Amino acid sequence: MGLFDKCANVTERVKYTRARNEFFYLREFEPTATPLVRMGGRELLMLGSNNYLGLASHPKVVAAATAAMQKFGTGACSSRVLTGTCPLHAEVERRLARFKGTEDAVLFGAGFMAMMGTVAAMTDKGDVVLSDELNHASIVDGCRLSRADVLIYNHNDMASLEEGLAKAAGAKNRLIVTDGVFSMKGTVADLPRIRALADKYDAAVMVDDAHGAGVLGEHGRGTAEHFGLEGKIEFVAGTFSKTFASYGGFTGSTRDAVMYMRFAARPFMFTASPPPSVAATVLACLDVMEQEPRLIQTLRSHTRFLKDGLRQAGFRLEETITPIIPILIGDDERTFKMTGGLQDEGVVVNPVVPPAVPKEGSLIRVSLMATFTSGQLEQALDKFRKVGRAVGII
Ligand SMILES: Cc1ncc(COP(=O)(O)O)c(C=O)c1O
Structure with a gap:
């Protein structure tokens, strides 16, 4: 194999997944780490940042x-x-x-x-x-x-x-x-x-x-x-x-x-x-x-709220006490469909597929910031329910 052959393979893979609306990487957000971000002129809720206490802004x-x-x-x-x-x-x-x-x-x-x-x-x-x-x-x-x-x-x-x-x-x-x-x-x-x-x-x-x-x-x-x-x-x-x-x-x-x-x-x-x-x-x-210790308390109550709401809606979640909430999906196809559907509805999440997780262990990684408002989380939850039903996850 030539030195550059592997590069061409990756380019092909990126093209292929982009065409199938399965490419959720290297997206450009403005800013990247606030509850509301802009992407391609649209406003979206950012549920994929690790700015847990919202201190970046x-x-x-x-x-x-x-x-x-x-x-x-x-x-x-x-x-x-x-x-x-x-x-x-x-x-x-x-x-x-x-x-x-x-x-x-x-x-x-x-x-x-x-x-x-x-x-x-x-x-x-x-x-x-x-x-x-x-x-x-x-x-x-x-x-x-x-x-x-x-x-x-x-x-x-x-x-x-x-x-x-x-x-x-x-x-x-x-x-x-x-x-x-x-x-x-x-x-x-x-x-x-x-x-x-x-x-x-x-x-x-x-x-x-x-x-x-x-x-x-x-x-x-x-x-x-x-x-x-x-x-x-x-x-x-x-x-x-x-x-x-x-x-x-x-x-x-x-x-x-x-x-x-x-x-x-x-x-x-x-x-x-x-x-x-x-x-x-x-x-x-x-x-x-x-x-401002209340930031940590708010992050915890946001986490409880979203986890309870997702569970009640019928999603399967990995057991966790942290603001990283993994929604277990299993197959890659529905994981990408869910991510794409949420993005279309104005919610950003990260799909996690093999090799980052074992085969059939694909999940959606939701992460929270203390600076979300309750209204924004309610809105996100509504979108999760809507897209989850459309994709056949709940
Ligand atoms: C568990 C863990 N360790 C280390 C790192 C690397 O940290 P950094 O982003 O500062 O390079 C990350 C995140 O990217 C991480 O999630």
């Missing part, structure tokens, strides 16, 4: 980012290690460490880089990484870059994890890595039992809490807070691309581990520092989360 957050840009310029233009660190970077690392209950934290240019860089830097030849089969691609790539052996355990299956840990008993070190909230199914990792197994088999635990912040725990501090395990997880990593309304990521850990990563994690050393306005955005998000 919060006036205080926007003002803080703007002020930082005016003071520090648009980019830091150097690696953090060299001349790319400003006081905002250092401050946000301290604040994130406090938020996550770790001694220190290190910023990365993206959540992807945080996960990949942490796994690859912290494990080496002779170690074993135990990774949930549904972990995010960034962890998968971190495992590929690490020289450690990798054992994949069945999704959130503690017997399978224990089997892996027993097999890895002779390894130098063991690191269990799990998403806190799994991005496609919205399920929450069984962190208490993972912690107990880690203690039993002398393993460290890393949680990718990309979807946990702002969502789980009384103060929205994430999966560890939800389970009362703050300060008891060796590596707590996150992203700024969801609740923190920006772009970037971080890993919290011990002071020593964080300093080690600053010199051993290649996606930290060999890339430029996130723009200062990113650090200002995250700091403002942390402030707003403290000042």
Whole structure:
């Protein structure tokens, strides 16, 4: 096969799915992360964003980012290690460490880089990484870059994890890595039992809490807070691309581990520092989360409302306590029909089909923002009922 043949195949596939009205990728929205967006001159309800608390357009957050840009310029233009660190970077690392209950934290240019860089830097030849089969691609790539052996355990299956840990008993070190909230199914990792197994088999635990912040725990501090395990997880990593309304990521850990990563994690050393306005955005998000706890409560009541309404209408939902609501459809055809029908009716959702989920496990991923009004959710629910009936799902 020639170097470019695979590219032509993808172009054909895109053309084919576009012609069948099954291409729901790379759509252009304006803006992307508010309850109401515009696409092709039409106004639609955005039920596919990860801006869970709606902070991406919060006036205080926007003002803080703007002020930082005016003071520090648009980019830091150097690696953090060299001349790319400003006081905002250092401050946000301290604040994130406090938020996550770790001694220190290190910023990365993206959540992807945080996960990949942490796994690859912290494990080496002779170690074993135990990774949930549904972990995010960034962890998968971190495992590929690490020289450690990798054992994949069945999704959130503690017997399978224990089997892996027993097999890895002779390894130098063991690191269990799990998403806190799994991005496609919205399920929450069984962190208490993972912690107990880690203690039993002398393993460290890393949680990718990309979807946990702002969502789980009384103060929205994430999966560890939800389970009362703050300060008891060796590596707590996150992203700024969801609740923190920006772009970037971080890993919290011990002071020593964080300093080690600053010199051993290649996606930290060999890339430029996130723009200062990113650090200002995250700091403002942390402030707003403290000042306006009602946002978390509203997100939860919105989630309950929509889940109850969808269930009553006859949709099958994956069990979840998060604002990620997966509507189980099964086959790809009806999943795309439902997505297209909703889009025609003014509701944006994301279809999830294999290989992101197992065969016949296709679903529609709905995600909520605290900033929806009740009226908008009622309207969305009406559309779900109408299209669900038309497509033969309910
Ligand atoms: C579970 C999980 N981990 C990591 C990432 C990567 O984060 P980022 O978008 O900041 O690169 C994402 C999201 O994209 C995610 O859902």
